[in-house]
Amino acid sequence: MGQGGKPRRAQAYDGELGAAVERAQEGDEAAFAAAYRIVQPGLLGYLRGLVGEDAEDVASDAWLEIARDLGRFKGDGAGFRGWTATIARHRALDHLRRQRVRPRPAVLEADVLELPGTHSTHEQALESISTERALDMVRGLPRDQAEAVLLRVVVGLDGPASARVLGKRPGAVRTAAYRGLKRLARELGVAGAAGEGVTDDGSRTLGESK
């Protein structure tokens, strides 16, 4: 966990990932495992945002399909992220549909939004956040914003790829991600500094994403 820190770090392995996928498509089992280890953290995070604690099960289903259909895939490392995210999303939506038929007690809600508003600095506010709190915050966003933020920040997709996964126009996804990040910054209690920071960042990094 040491060196990253950049929101784009998921993309740092796209070259490695692309090579691994290529070898896996030729039948290399170890290469498939390597691709799994590169993709799975972001994919699982995305699924956590979508289906909460059932993310592991949904991810397993998704990987069965990924492993089966790997020969069909065409593209590079970044493309593989998008392809796998699409498969995982379909599995998650199936899961949610089944859940709607047989409702289960809600996973979260409630105390999730009692957030640190008293921190004097940005750093303190950010340092104090836990995995649960971050997930709850993201899941507290409107669905389109939550997914746009997760695909961009957690899975590491660029704008067009996120749009393709979600089946929406890139402009709409860009706006959703921007609004989601802005709202997250505000809820972190650093609305002044971070809100502006996110505004700047949103326009810059979203603009630069191809």
Add this chain to the structure above:
Amino acid sequence: MGERLSGGGTSGRRHAHPDAVSGHPYTDGDAGLEALIAAAVRQDVIDAEAEQRAVAAFRTARDTGAHRARTRRRDDWRPRERRARLSMRATLSVLAAGLTLGGVAYAAMGPGASPDGDDGTGGSRPGTSAPDHAQQPSTSAPSATESSAASAASSASSASGGPSHPESAQDAEAHCSAYEQVKAQGRVLDAPAWQRLVAAAGGEDEVEAYCASVTATAVPSAGPGTSLPSAGADRATARPDRTPADSSGGTGADDGAGDAAGNGTGNDGTPAPTATRGGTGSRP
């Protein structure tokens, strides 16, 4: 995370504590927010069992030939830009070819078609391709504007000063000018026009000589065209005497329009007063 991933192997299969994000390094401000969310939400712990299940599924699919399945549209994640750039290039080249062919067709067709279209004064012909007529005698340019004015005047007053040479000669002239134009650009006239020109010249080798003779006779034949405006001017200067007598009828108005278009500033002053005078004079 990075070291572990690039290192691969079993070192990745450790379990993280859920609140591991505290103390996570982040850069300032905005990037920090995204890094924070990423670090908090990404599940950097690889469950070895889940991985083994996925790899087993991979092995099964590979060994059963499932990996030879065809790529569907949704499986093609190759970068869009490359395909877009290719199609853009194809579109542009098709467009360029179309424009080139269209230009050739237009250049070959334009001058040859015009004699059929108008009344034979040749006024519209330089209009369509006047900038290209570099090799034409310089008198043709003024004669063009003058003759167009003259055609307006002649159509108004039905004066028969127009075509002095027959249709076929004009045709040949047009074909010759088109031929010279096209020849200068290293291209060939379109087939019917070229064949007609060859037929008229009496052989492919005779075309240049034929055209030289045609254009030589054509330049003097433009004379009537240049003489027309002078006739019109004469009429215009004579008209102030005539218009009151005509009681400003329909022909008077037509003449006025023709002159205003054809003869420019010189006559503008005179017809206007005469028109009003004629009008008032004729009413009572």
